[in-house]
Amino acid sequence: MIRLAKVGVFLASLIPFAGLLWGFFGRGPFDMTTWGAGLGANPIEKITHVTGDWTLRFLLITLSITPLRKLQKLPWLIRFRRMFGLFAFFYGCLHFLTYIWLDKFFNLHEIFADVAKRKFITIGLTAFVLLIPLAVTSTAGWIRRLGGKRWQSLHRLIYVSAIAGVIHYLWLVKADIRKPLQYGIILGLLLFYRIWVWLVPRISRSNAASVVPRTRTAN
């Protein structure tokens, strides 16, 4: 059952990519003059925006697995987490490729200047690079090799990557910060859940520690 669902989710996750391919080649795959015609007036900008948006969305979906699993008691959700994480990386790769290829046409001078001078590029690149070790170590073999604990610590980098990704979006818009703010609020909630889960047992433990002696004296 889960296996079938996984195939379904996999195919569904490819829909944005398929939409881009269709928009790009749909008007005649062998006629270069029609390339991109289905993606509006500025196809390269459109591809950049779509791949960037879906990178962030898949990061947020990946980060929402654990809270959903725990709060809604849906333990089987864990089996989808790696796939969502890898899709975040997939769209991140497309986003990065679009930038260096379609946007900058491998103009290394321009790219280096961009990375050095424009902080939204710097932080966007950071967000992407941080995803690489996570994608590489996403296999069962790597979990075994690293050991569960170390693997988990490494994969906490996704928090940093997601924060960097949202800041990247926030810094690049000219004035209308509403969309990056939406991402930011959702990410904030997802991170707040983790802080909460980490903090609550510690607080209750320290409370318990201070309460216990008093109850004893009352006895």
Place this chain on the structure above:
Amino acid sequence: MLIKKADDIRSSEITPRDLYLNRRKFLAGIGVAGAGAVAAGLGLRRLMPGADNVLADSKISGLQKSSFSTTEKITPMTDVSHYNNYYEFSTDKEGPADLAKNFKTRPWNVTIDGAVQKKQKLDLDSILKFAAPEERIYRHRCVEGWSIVVPWIGFSLSELIKRAQPTSKAKYVQFTTVYDPGQMPGQRANILQWPYVEGLRMDEAMHPLTLLCFGMYGENLPNQDGAPLRIIVPWKYGFKSAKAIVKISFVEHEPNTTWNLANPHDFGFYSNVNPNVERYHSQAYERRLGEFRPRPTLMFNGYDQVAGMYSGMDLASNY
């Protein structure tokens, strides 16, 4: 022998829209050359109040050609009318085309005030009679890094300024866009400081290239492109070219312009197209809509004739 059926014609073989539009321009040109009674008659009809309701379409006839026009390939009109930075309607570029559909451009008045002899409120149709409409095919460069080539219609802004008779105190010209949140959904959000304000130095405003614009592609300006009246300053980034203007003020000091207030570091008052000054993005290259590879951006967007106005100015600090 191969006989092609009608449905064998690939869409790429059909005359592209821009060629088709050139044909229309060619016809318009004939109208000018002939200066025939028919063309003149149509022209007058257009300038008559309410003429727009009478005419089935919004073609502007009797267009003069301009020596300022570039011979570069014109961007298809569908791109120019469906890819708009017009935050009054939407911050999505595809948004304004639909959201501006029912925007009312008549009646329309423009207030002329400040340091002028003739403070007045002008009806749009009387402004359109100030001079013969010219077609000016200009390069248009957005600070976001894309560019288009557009056959705008209008006449030099100086025609209006001369009639307003600015006094010696008029050092700058300030343009104010209409504030109408009922019709402009973007103004209901606090994205920028509304109404939109732009400005030019007096000599920039008087420069013959600076266009008071009310049409494009042989037609009235579409609402999403700044109808009914805007300016076009082709050597500056696109945001300097204010849309839907209701007030033109002549002032002594540099106006506080909207984008400059929003982000003074990235958007300077001058905002001349300059590949050497990096603000917001690198400005060394641009993507011409319809082209695949980036092309180098030219100083003053290729309008070198404006360079004299900035001689002795440090354009790196006065960006």
